[in-house]
Amino acid sequence: MEKLNAGLYLHVPFCLRKCPYCDFYSIPVKVTKSLEKNYLNALKIELTLLKSFLEENFGIKRISFITFYAGGGTPSLLSPHFYENLFDFLAKxxxxxPEELTLEANPETLTLEKTKAFYKTGFNRISLGVQSFSQRGLKFLGRLHSVKDNLKALDYILKAGFKNFSLDFIFGWKGQGEKTLEKEILKASEFKSPHFSFYELTLEKGTPFYQTFKEKKHWIGDKKLIKFYYLIEKTLEAHGYKRYEISNYALPKFKCRHNLIYWKIKPYLGLGPSAVSRVENLRWENPKNLNHYLNALLKENRLPLKIVESLDNYELAKEYIFMGLRLKEGISLNLLKEKFNYTIPEVKADILIKKNLIEKRKGRIRLTFEGKLLHNQIVSFLWKSLCN
Ligand code: SF4
Incomplete structure (x- = not known):
């Protein structure tokens, strides 16, 4: 392959404080100018070394980035100047x-001036972590911002000229009822956000929430959760949004192009600690440790790759099923056969069809509403059923 078209992900591993449910790699730290400078230098070295790595391993001579996504951590803690500098380097x-440049932002880190400056650097999409429009919800989730901060940040985003933005929520926090959730959704839809993400609060190992709540597997109960999923889908679809992925809703033409690269298993490169990259059948990951990452690049002038996996056809087929079933369009059985040489026996698919968990149409399988609630279980059933 001479030319690579890829999405570029930047992981920003800094936060003001660690939220009690979060298992993303990030450290609570004050971002100083010198930390920013060090991080930027490391990223530039990483990009330079990656270029040689891709040429040596895949024969890639030209790399074109078609999307850019700064995620975290809290990417909006870094200055617009940092991104300006990084984008200049990338362009050189x-x-x-890229057609889409997304910045994940936390409401308490934005000012009008900063939001305008982010827009000026080239970002054309903001993914705003409002998490909840209930003060009780924000308190339970241990967030630093208030509902007022959500409203202010939204005002800045609109005033800065962003036409494309997403409001990101967490639902299923203790004490949240259907009425509260409905109010939150209706409040959010007043801002005509073209995109919403709704993530169910889950207990991740190693987090303070896991420690506190591990006895009860989940504190809100499956019945209530199903009602929540139904409420979110029903309310947003009534406002013209399509549930194009299990947790994501968009108005026409506003799906997140960068995330679609992951779900459709197209090539992407990841920068920064804990970032993952994927080119052809090779997947690699950076260490979840900022010091190891910085030392490898700044002191030893080497890529900090931690895990490098070469995926065989079985692994690729599994990945296609896992990712593809997150999407509304589901998976193509022809593609599964032609590209990976695997099939799902009809008798196995029929078991799921009879339970109303999947539907099969025009050679594709996709999850029903009930199936989406059991994505992981269905995926592992299909993995075990694979034949070649
Ligand atoms: S701000 Fe985001 S990344 Fe940082 S700890 Fe909280 S949830 Fe995790």
Whole structure:
């Protein structure tokens, strides 16, 4: 492969404080100018080394980034100047004219001036972590911002000129009822956000929430959760949004293009600690440790790759099923056969069809509403059923 078209992900591993449910890699830290500078230098070295790595391993001579996504952590803690500098570097050494540049932002870190400056650097999409429009919800989730901060941040985003943005929520916190959730959704839809993400609060190992709540597997109960999923889907679809992925809803033309690269298993490169990259059948991951990451690049001038996996056809087929079933369009049985040489026997698919968990149409399988609630279980059933 001479030319690579890929999505570029930047992990920003800094937060003001660690939220009690979060298992993303990030450290609570005050971002100083010198930390920003060090991080930027490391990223530039990583990009330069990655270029040689891709040429040596895949024969890639030209790299074009078609999307850019700064996630975290809290990417909005870094200054617009940091991104300006990074984008200049990218434009100098790569083809860098992404159609979508997303910045994940936390409401308490934005000011009008900063939001305008982010827009000026080239970001054309903001993914705003409002998490909840209930003060009780924000308190339970241990967030630093208030509902007022959510409203202010939304005002800045609109005033800065962003036409494309997403409001990201967590639902299923203790004490949240259907009425509260409905109010939150209706409040949020007043801002005509073109995109919403709704993530169920889950207990992740190693987090303070896991420690506190591990006895009860979940504190809100499956019945209530099903009602919540139904309420979110029903309310947003009534406002013109389509549930194009298990947790994501968009108005027409506003799906997140960068995330679609992951779900459709197209190539992407990840920068920063804990970031994952995927090119052809090779997947690698950076260490979840900022010091190890910085030392490898700044002191030893080497890529900090931690895990490098070469995926065989079985692994690729499994990945296709896992990712594809997150999407509304589901998976193509032809593609599964032609690309990976695997099939799902009809008798196995019929078991799921009879239980109303999947539907099969025009050679594709996709999850029903009930199936989406059991994505992981269905995926592992199909993995075990694979034949070649
Ligand atoms: S701000 Fe986001 S990334 Fe940081 S600890 Fe909280 S949930 Fe995790």
């Amino acid at each position: 050494f790569f083809k860098f004219s």
